[in-house]
Amino acid sequence: MTHNVLVVDDEPKLCDLLASALSQNDIAVFTAGNGLHALKVLESEDIDLVISDWRMPGMDGPQLLAEIKNRYPQLPVIVMTAYSTVKNAVQSMRNGAFDYIAKPFDIDELDITVSKALQFRDILKDNLRMRAELDEHQQIDSLVGDSPSFRRVLSAIDSVRESNATILLTGESGTGKEMVARAIHKHGNRADKPFVAVNCAAIPEGLLESEMFGHRKGAFTGAVADRVGRFQQADKGTLFLDEIGEMPLALQAKILRALQERIIEPVGDPRERKVDVRVIAATNKNLLDAVANKEFREDLYYRLNVFPIPLPALRERVEDIAPLARHFAHTLGAAAGKRFSGFSAEALQAMARYSWPGNIRELQNCVERATIVASGAEIEEQDLPAYLFASQPTQPGAQVAEGSVPADLEAALAEVEKAYILAALAQSNGVQAAAAQLIGISERSFWYRLKKLGIHVDKIVR
Template sequence: MTHNVLVVDDEPKLCDLLSSALSQNDIRVFTAGNGLEALAVLEQEDIDLVISDWRMPGMDGPQLLAEVKLRFPQLPVIVMTAYSTVKNAVQSMRNGAFDYIAKPFDIDELDITVNKALQFRDILRDNARMRAELDEHQQIDSLVGDSPTFRRVLQAVDSVRESNATILLTGESGTGKEMVARAIHKHGNRADMPFVAVNCAAIPEGLLESEMFGHRKGAFTGAVSDRVGRFLQADKGTLFLDEIGDMPLALQAKILRALQERIIEPVGDPRERKVDVRVIAATNKNLLQAVADKEFREDLYYRLNVFPIPLPALRERVEDIAPLARHFAHTLGATAGKRIDGFSPAALQAMLNYPWPGNIRELQNCVERATIVATGNEIEETDLPAYLFESAAPRDNAGALPGIAPGLPKDLDAALAEVEKAYILAALQESNGVQAAAAQLIGISERSFWYRLKKLAIHVDKIIR
């Protein structure tokens, strides 16, 4: 099998020497005089191994190593140096180099090191191929459900997973938007590359640009070192922009440029950087309404909405509650060292009766809690959190809940937010304002509870006065 090796050195004679020596071993050799030239070759050719000098003008060996590990994380790099010190060698290995050789070097020693690196590269390729072959014969196992509404989601995922189209996932909080994004990445043509998730609502506005695009040391107060942004972290892979509707308008223009031109500019760095990123965005907001309210750019909306996938609320796919609950019980039980075979009929009926305003996330938290307290191999009705029974009411044949007015709400999102707010306020009153205890009462994580407080503008200090 022929391998492609890139030799990077600012001494042409050494490049010629290495080319001659390596070519005898069924190796095709490419050369570059510095780090920037090397990156250009890597963008154009399928390289199996990089052999780079330590000291070069412009971009030196350590800088090139950092860029290679960022852009091509599975590509082995051998560092060579005439300044062979333990410090340099240890530093290069810590930074991800496969090995190092010292100049002047013995050709036989070089052959041994190169062969080991190429064997390592072949193993990685074989593993990737076997994973791809296995995935072709598997369903999208992370997405559970067979209701008609969810089957449409699965069909959409299957249609778009092999493309590079930008995807917009919409749906209420907790409907599994990140799970769908990860499934698209896992079963798509970028599965071996990074999947990077960013919650646009969880990062302070002043830090969001640096988080997305990175920054140079000294670009602003507190920038004590260079930082690689999420776009570059996701290069060749997938960038998941969750809660995109909460992104500030000022940053939306820069995101639009990154999507249109595939170019970013780190904060404090005049150099533009090319990126190859597949973007999946998600929101629980009505972006068209946000566009009408001048809170979201219309051009960015259409750039994101190339392939929209709406995710149904759990109450719209009641048939999937039981299989989802069993899936969570099996996986969470295994994590907790328990064997959970299923649910008693009474426990299952209680879950079917509950409206699940928090959707799949709330169901998962509920099952996790029940798994912890369960004493047998089956989750009983008494293992479920009390709030399921306080709010539950049997569904009639039409799927509606008794006690709710037959008229449809004019604003469903607002109505659901009021229900969610009522639960949280009741939990805070019950726990005397202790957020951790309130979160436990309604079966969600503390982080999720804090996020909902922020989203619903609930001020705990005012509640407990």
């Protein structure tokens, strides 16, 4: 990533020297001869860092620092001075400077200070971006429901939100695990700090360690610059490890150390770094089964399972389908410029009869489609997608007839799971990626289920 750095000094030779030194590190350098000129540059360019002299004619360093903190409070400033007294350094830091360097300065020292400031800037930018995305989707991601099973989830959130304990969210794909994680963060004691989400199944295995812990420039092929890992990005905040059950065994030991000792070691850098991160992990796998199969570390499981919160499937909270559907219709309809009064009784009955294997995510997609095709103020049964009315595999949430309780619940659930997977494979003509998407799980998780259930996939499943 290229960063833009503004150097402010009334000595042109020093500006040229700094520009030459910094440009070696994939940095675009802008220069200004005084504070007023610097403010004009800031108005026209997207600057990531300001390096300013302390004494300059007209607007000096302290005055420029005050003006930058007023106009651009998130922009880091490094102050440099040939009059390097403790008083000047302390005063600049009190006034909001990120750091200071003394003239004459060492180039290596300058590189380290600039690198830290730019990493700080990147973290702030990522945090602002994620907060903006969260605000944009806040209406859709609201916690909606009043069923007994969902009230237990809300009670658990309230109990743990002010704690720094590690949390393990379990439940099927689409049950809202990231939504719950964000709610815990937003209403907890780290709400004003970063929330960083990582999908452990979506990142190639070879890049996971670098993604988690960062790396130094040159640590491996393609590492053209230093990179801050997700643990450091989430420092003082919350790190959400989604699909933790898909994490390779080789990396699990390093994650365990990071959780136990709050210490990380970037790839290619022997220096350890302390981090203060509250971890929320999530999985749709049975981790105890994975431990028994030597696919997940037992010590990591118990380190994650400090405060478990199981999330119910949508079929287990049928009474919440109607309020969730109304909520989605209101928010999605408003985004599309439509206003709906609600759903017809027939439409609500059809949604209540369906088993929702994709859970809340599938319901949201269903309602979004209905808001597009609906022509009236009320969403009717015919506005719902046809698959809601097609014959389905055995409904996991269907009423169990008296005397038909299975002798082996695990085996019965496995048969239901197998039926859904075979139906998805048939619909996708054997394309596993498409079948996984149909039932709302990752490709890696889908492959794991095929292996567990002994399903052999031909090119086309008929």
